[in-house]
Amino acid sequence: MRVVQIIDSLETGGAERMAVNYANALSNRITFSGLIATRSEGMLLYNVHEKVSYQFLNKKKRIDIKAIFRLRRYLKENKIDFIHAHSSSFFISVLVKMTLPKIKIIWHDHYGISQDLTLRKDISLKLGSLFFNGIISVNTALKKWAESYLFCPYVVYLPNFIDQSLNSNKKLSLFGSQGKRIVCVANLRPQKNHELLLRAAGLIKNKYPDWTFHLFGKDFNDSHSEKLKKILETSKLQSNVFFYGAVNNVVSALEQSDIAVLTSLSEGLPLAVLEYGLQKLPVVATNVGDISKVITNEKEGIIIEPNNIEELVKSISGLIDNENRRKEMGEELYKAIMSNYGEEVIIREYISQLKSLINFAALREI
Structure with a gap:
């Protein structure tokens, strides 16, 4: 063939x-x-x-x-x-x-x-x-x-x-403290809803000032990108939220992260969720596309409704407070992905x- x-x-x-x-x-x-x-x-x-x-x-x-x-x-x-x-x-x-x-x-x-x-x-x-x-x-x-x-x-x-053959031989240098990083892999497009993530980051910062957000994905340098950077500036999140743009070794970033999120308004079957699970990260994701077919129960991850700031902050905060749950959730998602994806x-x-x-x-x- x-x-x-x-x-x-x-x-x-x-x-x-x-x-x-x-x-x-x-x-x-x-x-x-x-x-x-x-x-x-x-x-x-x-x-x-x-x-x-x-x-x-x-x-x-x-x-x-x-x-x-x-x-x-x-x-x-x-x-x-x-x-x-x-x-x-x-x-x-x-x-x-x-x-x-x-x-x-x-x-x-x-x-x-x-x-x-x-x-x-x-x-x-x-x-x-x-x-x-x-x-x-x-x-x-x-x-x-x-x-x-x-x-x-x-x-x-x-x-x-x-x-699975792709590795992270070239290690990325991330900002923030080890053990306190939240990652999101999504190009800067409106349907990925980074605005919700930035709003959540502002609320998380008030209670957990040492935790930081790390955003990976292509920056198209358009009006949407400018809007996100404006929110970052006006919310004074420069020390808690970091944009890295597109990288070809995102696995390195995931290996250095502790919680993964995806706040999309729409999706097909996002590779990001599969990548998160492959690195045994606990995931908070919105209920769009086929994400619920990947994360099928609360042991494998947390699924929230799109654009729900309260659910997002509550879910991330719960994972920050419970390290054991983070580890168990990451292990369960990894097993599910290896079996089905x-x-x-x-x-x-x-x-x-x-x-x-x-x-x-x-x-x-x-």
Whole structure:
């Protein structure tokens, strides 16, 4: 089996990381595993394993003929069976399939605003789905949406997973006191609701002045970012809240942290929660997307309603006051993630689905 992952960039977003995770995981399990970035590279390039065949297309515009033919040449030279197209990279995948009709396209839907999918309309995606051989959805709501809205008869749900081979050889230097750090991994986008986290930090500071918040994620230097920095300044939180931007060794930050939070207003299946659990951190997260399918009971973590400042502060304070509970919760979440979201479990199912898809396609041709 010969599979290539296609993604627009290698910046530190969830879809981008999953493209790299799949390429890395498959490199030891199938005949050929490739990875293609279409528009730009980024920090995740340093996480690509040596056994993965990597190509950068340097695509300049929506329909870039040169990039399409670079992709076509790569696919032919490497005798690719499956294009695994992540998010918006479906577009160039469909264009190249028109020149190589035997290649199969798997589209991976990472859409993170899955609270109200009735508002999600995308005509180009709907038309493109006519050329899809299969769809992977990262949560059950997205699966139902694909089945009802798109023109592809083969849709499966596969949760995200973490590349366990990535390590933290390069240690990050964090502010604050050891044993008193609260971490959040989320790009600075409105749906991640950092505003709620900053409000909570102000209240936590009053009772626990030695505890600090450490925020990791891409800063887009836009109006939303400026708003967050303004809140930080006016609330006088500069000594308790620290923004680090995007890093390629977030595992190091998690290893130095004691409590993990995610205050999102919407999600698909966030990698952050899986990363938290893999490092045995106690987690406070909002009840959005498929988070409740990861944290299934109060022993594994604390789930609160979105935008509820009282619940957030109470939950964090309770964990600060009870070190034993923090350790027990981290251990339980780790066991749950290894059982249900471990790389081996997901990749085994993925390869099985590809084989089923081949049989499904053969039956349709009869």
